[in-house]
Amino acid sequence: MDSIELEDLQRRLKALEEENARLKAAGAAVLTERRKVESALADSEERYRTLFNSIDEGFCIIEFFDGPHGPLSDYVHVEANPAYTQHAGIANVVGQKVREMVPDEAGGWVELYGGVLRTGVPIRFERELVATGRHLELAAFRVEPASRKQVAVLFQDITPRKRAERELQQLNETLEARVVAALAERKLMADLVEGTDAFVQVVDPDFRWLAVNGAAAREFHRIYGILPKVGDNMLELLEDQPEHRDAIRTAWSRALAGEAFVEIAGFGEPGRARRFYEMRFNCLRDGDGRLLGAYQFSYDVTERLKEQERLREAEEALRQSQKMEAVGQLTGGIAHDFNNLLTGIIGSLELLQTRIGQGRVKEIDRYVSAAQGAAKRAAALTHRLLAFSRRQTLDPRPTDLNRLVMGMEELVRRTVGPEIAVEVVTAGGLWPTLIDASQLENALLNLCINARDAMPGGGRLTIETANRWLDEHGAGERDLDPGQYVSLCVTDTGTGMAPEVVERAFEPFFTTKPIGQGTGLGLSMVYGFVRQSGGQVRIYAEVGQGTTMCLYLPRHYGKETDRPAALATKTAMHPQADHTILVVDDEPSIRMLLTDALEEIGFNVIEAHDGPTGLNILQSDQVIDLLVTDVGLPGGMNGRQLADAARTTRPALKVLFITGYAENAIIGNGQLAPDMQVLTKPFVVEALASRILDMIKDGTGRN
Incomplete structure (x- = not known):
């Protein structure tokens, strides 16, 4: 490899190293930025979730899907905040489909939110969620992108506001009608008050008129010559008529003191313009009960009186x-x-x-x-x-009616005869009554005889006793005071009585019997005796169906006592002539008979023709063992007054009253002081002797 190629390779390698270094630097920057974005996204999500859960309004996201009713015909709640339940009234909504939640109204909701999804145009509206009875205010918008098929809904419960709006609407709809009705009613009341014949006045606590209708103003002017108006002081208007002013002040002061009352009084000058009024006063108060004044409704009752x-x-x-x-x-x-x-x-x-x-x-x-x-x-x-006439002398004692009736049963059977069946029905636990037993026996026998006469062909007679507790209604029907009574009833199965006969049955000398078969005094006597005893008699009868006669006698709350044995006749007893009797009677023939009879027995007798003469004798040193006096004496002092005056100096004086009728105000309705007795005229000498001997025998002390 030559040097040129090597240099080129080195340059390329260096360039690669530089690119790699640049790429590493760029990657680090991207990672840092990603981390920043993720952190920001997390913060945003946290803020969203906090806001989502914290807002007071209900919030949810719904997602549409194809349902049985067609494309996008249903939706499901994918998110919902806690306030959803509070506002919508439906809990645990996430995952629920609208057609399952509210099937009857789902179509309406799908149509509304479906429009938002299709158009992307947000909406705001109010609608009632019928399923829960909530009125909702809602806002809805589409969640982008549209492909998500989601809609967000924000809402709140406005039910109280809608209710108030409805009530306000109803109020507004009826307010005018109510105002018209109130004004009409007020006008009607004003017309009634102004047009009535009643005199209507309202005054404040200072006696100033708050209101006065025309009738009252005109009447005031007619009587007092002054025409009042609202704001006037009635007392000041009558300043120069003090008598009338004081009368008005007295009446109104009671009402202004809070009293409600009715009063009838006369106002005006006697013999000229004086009229009588029925005045109804009452106090006038505000809503808090404070006294504002008083009002009066008055009516002229002069003609009525x-x-x-x-x-x-x-x-x-x-x-x-x-x-x-x-x-x-x-x-x-x-x-x-x-x-x-x-x-x-x-x-x-x-x-x-x-x-x-x-x-x-x-x-x-x-x-x-x-x-x-x-x-x-x-x-x-x-x-x-x-x-x-209820003036006979009675000797009332606590009496057991059961014992009295059973004691008379045999006598009644013999009296009515064998053709009539007699039945006696006595009540258990019968209360006693305070009555003169002998008079009641006579009354019962009289009723039984009347019953017998009403059954000439025979029949049934029933005597019945009972306790009666009469309330106000029952007592009123019998003309009695409410309370406890004992009844004694006699019932027959005879001819009965017509209403007009019942009405006259108690009249003296009235009788339906043939001449010579009755005096017409029997029922009168029974009626008078029972009324004098505090009771009442009632007849229950129907023609052809029989008659019931009921005696109602007041209950006695003391104990029942046996009747005293009859006094034995003592005609054979002749006392020594050392007992002196004072006889006081204004009738000479009676004094003569009494004196002769008593002297025949062996008493010393002193006579007096009136009360003062007798009292002079009693206040002397003369020895007197017994006073026999008529109750009704002339001269301003009756027999009871004579006896009471004599017993102030002779406290142990024995007194026998003789009387032609019961003067209860004098004798005390049978309640006499000790050592006092009554003998009713007329009497036979034997009865007089028996009574006096009985009174003398208990002691011979001088008076």
């Missing part, structure tokens, strides 16, 4: 007429019966006097018996009348 007064007078006249009619009916019945009885008494006494003058003594007993019988029947008639 006059009409009520005329009606009251008419009713009073009607009651008086009915009372006189009842008195006339009662008087006629009494006159008829008493004239018959007096005829028997007077005729017997005349014949008795004639036979004594003729010496025909053997016939005396017949006339004495006839006179006594007529007198006893007259006493029974008086007793029935007093029972009807």
Whole structure:
């Protein structure tokens, strides 16, 4: 190899070395640049991922593919940030196909996003995701290159805003109508207030008018001569009319103090312009409950009050007429019966006097018996009348009705006869009642006799007791106060009673029985006795279906006690004549009979014709063992007052009241002080003697 070739080879080798060195340098630079690019790409990816996961809006990338519905007819979610679930309401969306997620609305979403993919034109729109009920605001753009078939979607939930928009739209749509309606309603109310006959006023706490309708202003002017207007002070307007000003101040002050009330009062000059008003006051408050003033609705009730007064007078006249009619009916019945009885008494006494003058003594007993019988029947008639008028003397005691009814069962069976089946139904745990047992026995027997007479062909009579708790409604139907009662009912299967008969059943001397078979006082007596005892009687009847008579008696909350045994007759007992009895009665014939009867027994008797005379004797040193006094005495001091005055100085004085009727206000409705008793007129001498001997026998201490 020559030198030229060698040099050429060396040059070429050096050139290769230089090229290699250059290439190494260039490779190192490329590697460095690659590393820089990779680092930058990693940083960019980190920033993207942080932004992707951190943004509040929902974000996803969808990728289209060919599906059963044609080319690019479906897409799958390839990426989705955490906010996707929050805004769309669907979780774990990556990997889900839209036609599987929301099959009913997938076509619409494919059409929207498919357009973006095809054209590359971004879109912004609002749409409801029906599957979750969310309203979404969305933005979509194509991910380049188009060959990737991807679209990015950014969205947020605007459901609350859409709801507010709808509500606002609805409000706007109805606002005008509501304003028109409110104005119409306000005008209507104003027209009503202004056009009403009522007087409407509203005042503030300083008595200044906040509102006053025309009727109230005109009425104020008519009465006081001043026409008020809003802003005026009513008290200042009436400064020169102090009497009227004070009356108005008194009424309004109550309402301004927060009181709601109704008052009827008169305003204006008496005899001229004075009218009466029904005023309804109430307080006026704001939404926080603060008192703003008071308002008043008033009505002129002058004519109404006059009409009520005329009606009251008419009713009073009607009651008086009915009372006189009842008195006339009662008087006629009494006159008829008493004239018959007096005829028997007077005729017997005349014949008795004639036979004594003729010496025909053997016939005396017949006339004495006839006179006594007529007198006893007259006493029974008086007793029935007093029972009807609720003025008989009662001896109420706690009573067990079951025991009373069962004790009378045999007597009732004998009275009604074998043709009538008697059934007694007593209630268990029956409450006691405070009643005069003997009077109740008479009433029960009377009801049973009436039931018997209503079943001339026989039937069934049922006596039933029961506890009754009457509420306000039940008590009102029976004309009683609500509470606890004991009932005693007598039911028959007889002819029944028509409504008009039931209505008059308790009238004295009213009877449907033939003449001579009833006095018409039986039910009157029962009614009066029960009412006097605090109870009520009710008739339940239907023609041809029988009758039920029910007595409702108040429950007694004390204990039931046995009735005291009847007083034994003591006609054989004659005390020594060292007992003195003071007899006070304004009727000379009664004083004579009492004195003769008591002296016949063996007592010393002192007489007085009135209360003051008797009190003078009792306040003297005279020894008195027993006071016998009529209750109804003349001279301003009745028998009870006499006894009370005497017992202030003679506290142990025994007193026997004799009375023709029960003066409950004096005797205390049967509640007498110790050592006081009552004997009802008329009475036989034997009963008087028995009672006095019974009172004397317990002690002979002087008074």
